[in-house]
Amino acid sequence: MTVTIGIDPHKGSHTAVALDGREDVLGQLRLRSGPDQLARLAEWANAWPDRTWAVENASGLGYLLSQQLVAAGERVVDVPPKLAARARLLDNGDANKNDPNDARSVAVAALRAKRLSEVAKEDHAAVMRLWSRRRKDLSSARTRVANRLHAVLLELVPGGYPGQIHASKVAGLLEALEPAGAVATARAELAEELLGDLRRLDGQLAELKERLAAVVAASAHFAAYNGSAPIEVSSGEKKIYRLSMRGSRQLNHALHMAAVTQVRFSHTQGRGYYERKLAQGKTRKEALRALKRRISDAVYAAMVADARRDSQASGGPGGQTGNGSIACATGSHPATPALRPSHSRAKAKASPARKAAHPVNRAGNQKKIRKAS
Numbered sequence: 001m002t003v004t005i006g007i008d009p010h011k012g013s014h015t016a017v018a019l020d021g022r023e024d025v026l027g028q029l030r031l032r033s034g035p036d037q038l039a040r041l042a043e044w045a046n047a048w049p050d051r052t053w054a055v056e057n058a059s060g061l062g063y064l065l066s067q068q069l070v071a072a073g074e075r076v077v078d079v080p081p082k083l084a085a086r087a088r089l090l091d092n093g094d095a096n097k098n099d100p101n102d103a104r105s106v107a108v109a110a111l112r113a114k115r116l117s118e119v120a121k122e123d124h125a126a127v128m129r130l131w132s133r134r135r136k137d138l139s140s141a142r143t144r145v146a147n148r149l150h151a152v153l154l155e156l157v158p159g160g161y162p163g164q165i166h167a168s169k170v171a172g173l174l175e176a177l178e179p180a181g182a183v184a185t186a187r188a189e190l191a192e193e194l195l196g197d198l199r200r201l202d203g204q205l206a207e208l209k210e211r212l213a214a215v216v217a218a219s220a221h222f223a224a225y226n227g228s229a230p231i232e233v234s235s236g237e238k239k240i241y242r243l244s245m246r247g248s249r250q251l252n253h254a255l256h257m258a259a260v261t262q263v264r265f266s267h268t269q270g271r272g273y274y275e276r277k278l279a280q281g282k283t284r285k286e287a288l289r290a291l292k293r294r295i296s297d298a299v300y301a302a303m304v305a306d307a308r309r310d311s312q313a314s315g316g317p318g319g320q321t322g323n324g325s326i327a328c329a330t331g332s333h334p335a336t337p338a339l340r341p342s343h344s345r346a347k348a349k350a351s352p353a354r355k356a357a358h359p360v361n362r363a364g365n366q367k368k369i370r371k372a373s
Contacts, residue, residue: 003048006079006107007055008099009062015099016041018048019107028100038068054079054110056102058119066119076119083109127215135208142201149194156187167199252292255299259291270295 001020008015012033018026029044031037045051051074058066058078069076088097088105110116146165153170154160156177161170174195179188262270270291277287 001048001050003051004107004110005045005048005051005053006084006103006105006110007053007062007065008102008106009055009057009065010099011061013099014041014065015103016044017100017103017107018045018051019104019111021111023108023111025104028103030099037065038072041069042072051075052077052110054106054116055119056084056106057081067122070119070121077110077116078119079106079109079113079116083113087112128212131208131212131215135205135212138201138205138208142198142205145194145197145201149191149198152187152191152194156184156191165198167195167202170195170198255292255295258295259288262291262295263288 003018003020003026005016005018010033014031014033014037016029016031018028020026026048027044029041031040053066053069053074053076055062055066055069055076056079058076062078066076066078084102084106087109088101091105091108149165149170150161153173156179157173161173170191174188174191177188179185259270259274262268263274265271273294274287274291277290278284282290
C-alpha cells in the first residue's frame with residue numbers, strides 16, 4: 001500500500017499526517033524541531049515502507065527537513081502553499097485552520113496533483129546560487145557606501161570626487177585634506193569611516209570572487225546553473241526532455257535575450273544554428289532552447305578564458321587585475337558591432353538644417369515641430 005505523508009513545517013515544530021490512496025488518515029505525529037527530528041519521523045513512518053513525503057514549501061520553512069529526508073533516501077515532493085490551501089478549502093471534511101488539518105491538506109494536494117516538483121539533493125548549483133546571492137548583497141552594500149562617500153566628499157572638496165570611487169585614491173585625497181572647523185572635521189571623520197567600510201566590502205568581494213571561481217571550476221555545470229540544461233522526464237525507452245525552471249533566472253533571461261537577438265538577424269551564426277535545428281524536425285521553442293544551450297557553452301568558454309587571462313595579468317587601468325583595453329566576452333564595447341552597417345541608424349546622417357527642422361524621436365521617426373500659436 002502506497003502511503004503519502006503530508007508535513008506542515010514550522011520553525012519550532014513539524015506536524016505529519018499519513019494518508020492512504022483513499023485519503024483516509026492512517027496516523028498523525030507532531031514533534032518539536034531539533035537534532036532528532038529525522039530519526040523520530042523515520043521511526044514513526046517505518047510502518048509504511050512504500051511511502052512518499054509531501055512537504056509544504058520545501059524551499060522555505062520545510063527546506064532543512066526536506067533535504068534531511070532526501071539524504072536519508074526518501075522520496076520527497078514539494079507542495080506549494082497555495083495548492084495546500086486550496087485542497088483544505090475544497091475538502092468536505094474538517095476545514096479548520098490548524099496544523100493537523102494543514103498537514104492532511106498537504107498530503108491530499110500531493111495525491112490529487114498531476115505533477116509536483118520532486119525535491120532533489122542539492123549540488124554545486126545550489127552552492128553557486130548561495131554565493132551569487134551573497135555577492136549581489138555585497139555589491140548593493142558597496143554601492144550604497146560609495147554613494148554616501150561621494151556625498152560627503154562633495155561637502156568637503158569643491159567639485160567632489162570625480163569618477164568612480166577607488167579606496168586608494170580616496171585615501172590619498174583625505175590625507176591631503178585640512179578641514180577647517182568642527183563641522184568639516186566631523187565630515188572628514190565620517191569619510192574615513194565610510195572609506196573603512198568600502199575597503200572591508202572590497203576585500204569581501206575579492207574573497208567571494210575567488211570562492212565562486214573555485215565552485216564553478218569544481219562543478220563544471222554552468223548550463224544547469226543558468227537553467228539552460230534540459231530536464232529528462234523519460235519513461236521506458238522513450239526519451240523526453242522538458243524545460244528547466246531551475247537555476248538563476250537572471251542568467252537564463254540574459255541567455256534568452258541573446259538567443260532571440262541572434263535569431264532575429266539572418267547573418268548571425270546563431271540564426272544558422274537555429275535553422276538547422278528546425279530542419280531536423282525541432283519546434284521553434286525546442287530550437288531556441290538548443291540555441292540557448294549553445295550560447296551558454298560559448299559564454300562559459302569565454303569566462304574560463306577571461307579567468308585565465310586575469311590570473312596571468314599583472315594589472316591594468318583602474319588598478320583592477322586583468323582590466324585590459326580589449327573587451328572580453330562580458331565587456332560593454334565589443335570589437336564586432338551587433339548590427340550590420342545597413343541596420344545602424346548612424347549610417348544615414350541628416351544635414352544640420354534638416355535636424356533642426358525635423359528632430360528625431362526615440363523610435364527613430366521624424367516628427368515636425370508644431371509652431372507655437
